[in-house]
Amino acid sequence: MISIKNVSKWYGAFQVLKDCSTEIQKGEVVVVCGPSGSGKSTLIKCVNALEPFQQGDIVVNGISVADAKTNLPRLRARVGMVFQHFELFPHMTITENLTIAQTKVLGRSKEEATQKGLKLLDRVGLKAHADKYPGQLSGGQQQRVAIARALSMDPICMLFDEPTSALDPEMINEVLDVMVELAHEGMTMMVVTHEMGFARKVAHRVIFMDQGRIVEDAKKEEFFGTPRSERAQLFLSKILHH
Amino acid sequence: MYEYDWSSIPGALPYLWEGMKVSLEITFVAIVAGIVWGTLLAMMRLSNLGPLSWFAAGYVNLFRSVPLVMVLLWFFLIVPQFLRAVLGLDPTTDTRLASAMVGFALFEAAYYSEIIRAGIQSVPKGQVAAAYALGMTYGQAMRLVILPQAFRNMVPLLLTQAIILFQDTSLVYVSALADFFGAAYKVGERDGRLVELLLFAGAVYFVICYSASYVVKRLHQGNGS
Ligand SMILES: Nc1ncnc2c1ncn2[C@@H]1O[C@H](COP(=O)(O)OP(=O)(O)OP(=O)(O)O)[C@@H](O)[C@H]1O
Ligand SMILES: [Mg+2]
Numbered sequence: 001m002i003s004i005k006n007v008s009k010w011y012g013a014f015q016v017l018k019d020c021s022t023e024i025q026k027g028e029v030v031v032v033c034g035p036s037g038s039g040k041s042t043l044i045k046c047v048n049a050l051e052p053f054q055q056g057d058i059v060v061n062g063i064s065v066a067d068a069k070t071n072l073p074r075l076r077a078r079v080g081m082v083f084q085h086f087e088l089f090p091h092m093t094i095t096e097n098l099t100i101a102q103t104k105v106l107g108r109s110k111e112e113a114t115q116k117g118l119k120l121l122d123r124v125g126l127k128a129h130a131d132k133y134p135g136q137l138s139g140g141q142q143q144r145v146a147i148a149r150a151l152s153m154d155p156i157c158m159l160f161d162e163p164t165s166a167l168d169p170e171m172i173n174e175v176l177d178v179m180v181e182l183a184h185e186g187m188t189m190m191v192v193t194h195e196m197g198f199a200r201k202v203a204h205r206v207i208f209m210d211q212g213r214i215v216e217d218a219k220k221e222e223f224f225g226t227p228r229s230e231r232a233q234l235f236l237s238k239i240l241h242h
Numbered sequence: 243m244y245e246y247d248w249s250s251i252p253g254a255l256p257y258l259w260e261g262m263k264v265s266l267e268i269t270f271v272a273i274v275a276g277i278v279w280g281t282l283l284a285m286m287r288l289s290n291l292g293p294l295s296w297f298a299a300g301y302v303n304l305f306r307s308v309p310l311v312m313v314l315l316w317f318f319l320i321v322p323q324f325l326r327a328v329l330g331l332d333p334t335t336d337t338r339l340a341s342a343m344v345g346f347a348l349f350e351a352a353y354y355s356e357i358i359r360a361g362i363q364s365v366p367k368g369q370v371a372a373a374y375a376l377g378m379t380y381g382q383a384m385r386l387v388i389l390p391q392a393f394r395n396m397v398p399l400l401l402t403q404a405i406i407l408f409q410d411t412s413l414v415y416v417s418a419l420a421d422f423f424g425a426a427y428k429v430g431e432r433d434g435r436l437v438e439l440l441l442f443a444g445a446v447y448f449v450i451c452y453s454a455s456y457v458v459k460r461l462h463q464g465n466g467s
Contacts, residue, residue, distance in 0.1 A: 050371050077377025087372035091390050100386060101376035153376065 001026045001157055001188050002047060007056035009042060016042045017053065018212040024157070029189045031199040031220075034209035035235060040192045043209070044159050047190065048079045061156055077105050080150030080158040084166050086142040088134035094121065094145055095130045098152050106153065113152070120148040124178050140171030147178055157188035164195060194239050200224065208232040250433040251442055254425075261425025262446075264339065268421065269408045272346035276407075277400070279347065280354030285384065287359055298355065305352035311413050317345035318417045338419045342411075350407055357399045361392035398462040405454050409447060422446070 002024040009017040016039045024030050032040050045051040047058055049065045049072050058065040063075055088097050098117030102108045108116075121127050124144035126137075134142055143163055150158060160179070164172045176198050183189060183202035193199070199206055199220065206223040208216035210231045216223060223232075286298035305313065321341035325331050365388050373383035393400075412423035420428065423443055430439030 045371075048375060050374060073374070073377045073379050076375055079375075081372075081375035083368055083372060083375075085366075085368055087366075087368045089369065089372070089387055089391075091394060101378065104382055104386060105377040149376070 001028070001061060002190065003059045004043070004047070005057050005059070007043070007046060007053050007058060009046065009051070009053040009055075016212050017046070019056070020209075020212075020214050021056075022207060022214060022217050024188060024190055026188055027186045028204045029183045029187075029191065029202050030205045030207060031203040032190065032192045032207045032209060033194055033196075033199070033235070033239075034215075038209040039212045040209055041161050044161050044190060044192055047159055048076045048081060050076075050081075073105070077101070077153055078156050080153060080155030082143070082146050082150055082158065082160045082163045084162040086134070086139070086146045086166075088142055088146055088149070090134050093131055093133055094126070094137075097134065097145060098149050101149070102152055117148070117152050120151050121145070124148045125174075138171060139167045140174045143167065143171075143175045144178055147175070147182075151182075157190070158182065160189065160191040160193065162192050162194075164193065196224075196236075196239060208235065210235075244437070246438060247435060248438050248442075250429060250435050251438065254429040254439075257429065258422065258425050261420050261422040264414075264419065265408065265411045265421040265423070268339070268342050268346055268411045268414065269404065271343045272350045272407055272411075273404050275343070275347035276350030276354045277358075279351035281358050281389070283351060283355035284359040284362060287355065288362060302352045302355055305349050306356075310349055310410055311416060313349050314342065314345045314413055315416055317341045317348075321345070338414075338417045342414045342417065342419060346407065346411070350403070353403055354400070357396055357403060358392065361396035361399075362388055364395050365391045398458055401458045401461075402455070405451050405458070408454075409451060412447075 004020055004022050007017055007020045008015065020039075020043060022030075032044065034040055042051055046053050047060065047065070049070075053066070056066070060075060060079060063070055065072075065075065088094075089100070092100060095114060095117055098121060099110070099113035102113035102116065103110055118127065118130060121130060124147060126141055126144055126148075129137060129141065129145075134145070137145065147163075163179070164175050167175065172195070176195060179189070179191070179198065180202050191198070191203075203220045206216070206218060206220055207214055208223070208229070208231070210229075215229050216232045218228075224236075283298045283301060286294040287302070289295055318338060318341050321344055322337040325337050325340065331337070369387055369391065370383055373387040378386065411421055414421050415424045415427060418424065426439045426443035427436070430436035433439075
């Protein structure tokens with residue numbers, strides 16, 4: 001579904017990504033973790049071409065992201081993305097947030113888009129808030145709307161960049177619950193997170209990054225059992241003791 | 243001691259009102275055209291395409307470095323000839339109003355584009371990323387997500403610029419076009435009451451601009467920003 005092949009990226013002279021390669025199969029849930037600044041966000045943004053890269057290639061559902069002929073908006077429309085800071089559109093109501101891309105990008109009718117949007121809103125438990133503006137919701141609620149917004153495009157896979165790290169602790173679980181449910185339904189997911197409870201519960205694989213490199217790429221059981229690299233061991237011992 | 247005599251004003255009011263309409267017309271056209279052209283300039287300036295960005299930067303710097311009155315004079319000299327050549331207008335057709343509108347619009351666009359550029363940059367980068375991630379094109383992201391938020395942040399600055407513009411329309415007197423200021427001047431000269439008429443015109447400008455600024459200030463506070 002997503003195959004990342006020898007991707008390298010530079011910001012000027014600074015190399016953020018160093019020869020990163022991995023495969024994510026259909027229905028697989030892969031958690032990406034690693035210290036701050038290791039390039040996790042950069043890597044996940046390369047997958048839907050929000051960030052360009054200079055070397056290597058990423059193929060999503062058979063379509064090359066690096067190919068200049070690829071219609072990137074069309075590709076992105078089918079790849080859902082959830083951001084650390086939600087990024088709902090503050091000048092639109094929740095319903096408008098859920099329908100704008102459906103109508104303008106996918107060309108769905110207003111009725112169809114609204115119906116779909118409200119169904120997803122109900123699914124994340126926020127039907128009562130349809131006519132509010134994002135600023136009137138809590139962080140956890142906004143992030144659930146953001147997930148519903150991504151789902152409204154019928155994505156073939158979902159990318160999450162630290163979806164819970166900007167939330168107050170008491171709101172983390174309501175968002176993780178939605179993500180766990182998605183994983184159980186068989187959604188293909190690439191999730192940057194330090195929530196190891198989530199990783200243990202639903203991840204198939206864990207990728208550990210350090211200084212722009214994929215240092216570990218292992219089945220969940222192996223990763224939590226005996227990570228091979230010292231860096232990963234140290235990292236795990238740090239975050240698991242929190 | 244100078245003897246004030248205000249008696250020529252009441253009778254001149256209809257004529258002065260005609261002048262005011264010209265001032266407002268120029269202001270309105272220059273605001274609308276200036277914002278549209280200014281938005282395009284701001285988008286060019288922020289684009290990655292070198293030539294577009296340089297053109298916009300050059301344009302803005304040129305117009306911001308030249309006195310407005312000079313720009314207006316150029317346009318009074320150039321636009322009539324241009325219109326005559328292109329539209330085959332009669333040489334006697336009065337194109338002063340059109341020239342003034344074009345001159346103001348092009349001049350104001352340089353100022354508006356700087357306000358709009360700052361407004362676009364004030365929208366968090368994550369909003370652009372979110373719009374793209376949903377499959378929007380550059381144009382859709384701008385139109386549906388970035389510009390609505392940018393304009394919301396910019397309303398007070400745009401209105402303030404509009405107030406300055408309204409005052410600056412008095413500069414069209416260089417073409418003897420009868421805007422409000424020009425009309426007051428003409429009445430004053432005709433009746434030998436220039437001092438009274440100019441004081442009156444000044445008072446009118448003051449009342450209009452001061453009330454407008456007050457409204458803008460209230461709007462700004464109402465926004466909580
Ligand atoms: N636009 C940019 N220009 C230059 N350097 C950048 C830019 N964006 C990111 N970087 C650098 O690239 C490196 C990787 O950043 P990235 O955001 O991918 O890290 P991360 O693993 O997601 O970290 P975090 O856990 O803090 O989110 C960091 O050192 C960062 O400073
Ligand atoms: Mg990050």
